[in-house]
Amino acid sequence: MGTKTAAILLTACLLLSACTAAKPESAATSNNQTSATSDTSDNTDKGQGVASSPTNSSEQAGSNHGNYSTVQTSPQTGKTVADSNEATNSTATANVNKTYHLDNAYNVAPNQQGAEKKVVLLTFDDGPKEAIMINKIIDILDKHKAKAIFFVNGYRVKEHPELLKLIHDRGQPIGNHSWDHIVLKNKSEAEVKKQIESVQKIVKNTTGQTPMFFRPPHGAGGHVGRKVAKENGLLYMTWSVGSLDWTMKKNQPNKTDALLKNVTEQLHPGSNILMHELPWTAEALDSLLTRLEQKGYQFVDPQSIEVPAS
Numbered sequence: 001m002g003t004k005t006a007a008i009l010l011t012a013c014l015l016l017s018a019c020t021a022a023k024p025e026s027a028a029t030s031n032n033q034t035s036a037t038s039d040t041s042d043n044t045d046k047g048q049g050v051a052s053s054p055t056n057s058s059e060q061a062g063s064n065h066g067n068y069s070t071v072q073t074s075p076q077t078g079k080t081v082a083d084s085n086e087a088t089n090s091t092a093t094a095n096v097n098k099t100y101h102l103d104n105a106y107n108v109a110p111n112q113q114g115a116e117k118k119v120v121l122l123t124f125d126d127g128p129k130e131a132i133m134i135n136k137i138i139d140i141l142d143k144h145k146a147k148a149i150f151f152v153n154g155y156r157v158k159e160h161p162e163l164l165k166l167i168h169d170r171g172q173p174i175g176n177h178s179w180d181h182i183v184l185k186n187k188s189e190a191e192v193k194k195q196i197e198s199v200q201k202i203v204k205n206t207t208g209q210t211p212m213f214f215r216p217p218h219g220a221g222g223h224v225g226r227k228v229a230k231e232n233g234l235l236y237m238t239w240s241v242g243s244l245d246w247t248m249k250k251n252q253p254n255k256t257d258a259l260l261k262n263v264t265e266q267l268h269p270g271s272n273i274l275m276h277e278l279p280w281t282a283e284a285l286d287s288l289l290t291r292l293e294q295k296g297y298q299f300v301d302p303q304s305i306e307v308p309a310s
């Protein structure tokens with residue numbers, strides 16, 4: 001009996017450590033990044049500051065403990081979450097309490113007084129691109145005991161499913177960043193559905209888990225983007241602090257300093273920090289996370305953010 005119990009505990013531990021978080025993603029091409037800055041009507045795509053789209057509020061308010069808090073109990077079967085059919089719509093949120101929500105400006109806010117307010121949410125958009133960069137970013141996240149949402153594009157996942165698996169297997173949560181990285185806000189509902197749901201599918205098929213977060217390309221999802229995201233049980237978000245890494249050029253000097261300055265100048269409790277899978281961001285990350293820690297910030301576990309019921 002002792003052995004059996006130990007085996008079950010061990011399995012549970014493995015599941016918790018390996019599958020608690022689901023996926024990463026990485027950055028967009030420089031073209032994508034540039035266009036992100038050009039589309040400013042939907043929100044603060046420039047990454048300066050707070051997204052203030054007035055139409056967001058209905059989806060942000062009233063969020064409750066959504067249907068993503070399913071606890072994975074596969075220890076009985078010994079199956080990994082990725083193997084389990086039951087895992088379909090849950091993101092292996094094993095026992096992570098939903099202690100935070102996103103406010104109307106996409107900042108992370110505690111649900112209850114007394115919870116730690118001085119937190120930031122780390123996000124990396126537009127991947128997955130390269131194993132070297134992904135590993136470098138996750139090595140640094142691990143060093144700082146941090147989780148980040150990797151918002152991926154479906155077309156990149158299709159090209160490199162192994163990179164999506166890498167992010168997932170290394171315990172980082174994966175978010176949906178649409179299939180093609182196009183501006184969704186003026187597209188038909190059918191097109192938006194395709195852009196969002198095809199990513200839900202390919203991520204599920206590749207990792208066994210379905211994303212619970214959606215970030216529209218260029219921060220411009222529009223009303224339809226919000227609606228379709230919600231219908232798919234996704235928490236819609238843009239960001240509240242832009243690292244501006246997408247505006248940087250390869251031969252630009254002192255990019256680490258610039259990135260740190262960009263983030264710290266906008267930094268506030270609950271900051272939802274937008275970064276990308278870019279070499280200079282990977283390079284700057286250790287310094288950035290160290291700086292944030294020095295300033296007394298903690299890194300919020302994305303899985304502790306509640307997702308409104310669809």
Ligand SMILES: [Zn+2]
Pocket residue numbers: 028032036125126177181217218
């Ligand atoms: Zn993007």
